[in-house]
Amino acid sequence: MTYETRMAWQNRMLLVPAFVLLACFILIPAGAAIFISFTNDALNGFAAAHPQFVGLKNYVRLFSDQGFWNSLLVTLVFVFGSSVVGQFVLGLAAALALSRPIALKPVFNAAILLPNAVPEVVAGFIWISMLAGGKYSTLSRIVGLFGFAPQNWLDFAPLLMIIVVNTWRGIAFAMILMTSGLSAVPAEVYEAARMDGATARQIFWRITLPLLRPTIFLYMLVSTAGTIAIFGLIYTLTRGGPGGATEIIGIYIYNQSFSAYQLGYGSAVAVIVLGASIAIGAIYVRVLKVQV
């Protein structure tokens, strides 16, 4: 055995612990989900005791299921609104602002990081008190001070509300990543730009943003996958309602599997989402040629 071969095997062995964990908690459950998606397995009823192989029936049903398409659309809007627009824009703005020497910087840092320290379900309940209860909700009382009518916000604009809540919760993550990206930009580049007479806007668009590109795409990859998988926050706030208006795909899978007890069908939806998530990741990594 040559030195190179030995080293190659040594490196593979070093990966074994990670692979075992990955296999136990990701790959095998995913394999089980794929298997179950071809059955009529259920949590209750005759199928729970005697699940049958049904071939592609769950997948055929899925493509004619309005609820599934609705949840995909809701997921798309939710991910774009909260992750791509809300968290990214505000996180980048916070990172840029806090990269400068300003007063009370640690306080601002802590304030932005704080929402991330709150458990998902607790955050959900905090926002319920803000948004639910019509005239009794905190937000209605606040807008009431300015003469606006109280609303039951989770009925009035449910999708917008969960986008706002998820944006609030995710800014910190975006800010941390952007801060690390900004710190990797050499100061000399900015200095040279200023000496050449570049304005602040030109520096941002022509230097900061292009040099942040790898960080931004890494953030987009992680954030998109994470946002698609969000569950607790929305389940606490709306459970996917009213009338499916906030039923993102994770909630839809839960509702099919654990409210309607159709494990087979729920697994089929989960398999589709798994495929979509892998495709999105591949697009980010391959098409945009990002090194991660």
Next chain:
Amino acid sequence: MRANVVRAGVAVAVVAVIIAAALVISRAIKNSRDAAPSLASALIIRIAEHRQPRIDALNKLIPGIEKRLGVSIEVVEYPAPEKDYLSKLLTELAAGNAPDLFTANFDSDVPDMVSAGYLARITTEVKAWDGFAQLFDVAKKLSTSADGQIYALDSMLLVQQLYFRRDLLDKAGISTAQPANWKELLDRAREIKAKTGKYALLLPAGISWGPGAFNEGFALFVPGSKTPQIVDEAGTLNLNGAGVRDIFGLYKSLIDEGLMPIDPLLGPEPWIIPKYTMFPAGDLMATTCGTWCYIYDWGKDSKNPVPDVTRNVGTWAVPGMDGGSSVTISGSNIWAVNANSAHLDLAKKVLLALCSVDATVAYAELVGNIPARRDAADDKNFQALTELVPVLKNVDNGTFLKSSPGYSVVSEGVARATEALLRKQTDAAGAQAILVKYVKDLLGDNVVK
């Protein structure tokens, strides 16, 4: 070239191992339902219970049962909403680690739990039990499965009908007489809306309400419809009947004419605003409900009570479509033993203890439902529950719906159909089509008549 072949071989081998492991684990989980005993260790009986008043009632009973049967009892607190409770319970039953004793939320849950093999048969023990003779006939019928066996015992009864604000209707000059049929009920609702501007009648509906959309709403109108039983003698589901469509039509009229609140029903925990806020505040004049409303929703245990509730809140039996009326009886505290319990015999004894007069009266005091046994009427503590005493005496006059395997699917299908009505996406025939399609998709074409 050779390296690529080796890599491809390794990749294929890894995928094959993963799929094999997934299959083995999936099969092992299935087998664990049959093989694994519950987590209970020696002489500890674990009981699943949910909702604080019920947990309080159970905790009150435990010391006596432990002393009498020489057993330790551990109460496992489950999530309060019925749907979350059942989801957690079914997940644990499927995984083989559920508590020894638990309740089904509704009679409609039982047949499917039996089909899944989750429930131990208790026929012999129940029939030999001294309390059996005291059970109301309706409780015996509700507890007996289609195969003639008993798998779950209805220790309490839900007596459901229409509850209305007598004080406010009198004040508005609106008749409080029993509506003779659905037309009169609708006309009364229209009159309420016209004279008071308030919502007239709430029928639980929509996906968020969970099984209550069927059990606390739709099911109450079935006996008076042209399809008075959904399950026929052969166990087929008569969902294409005219009666089912007519009931959806009643919902449609209430929703489209603005007689029923809609927005709260589309949100999470949809019962909270209409039942606990709007009805006591007089913003909703009538709703389907059960005896628990006199105690828990608007009575002595309510956070938002209606003063002098039995006088100010009256009841109507649910009118039939073309006449007649019915009060619907269904089971509550439907105790069952986990088929995988490590202490089956002991768990069955504890089950019977939880169906004693003391136990049912303790639950009645805190929850407001009716004991399923006649001799509870003689109990001193029960006699103090003046709201419930007259109801218990009339239990035998109630009607009930037969259940069958697949009923939990019907329940979910009704929730989905009424959700479409709430969202004004369909009419009565469309709602019926949603129900039928959902049930056929899950149970097969042959199950639906």
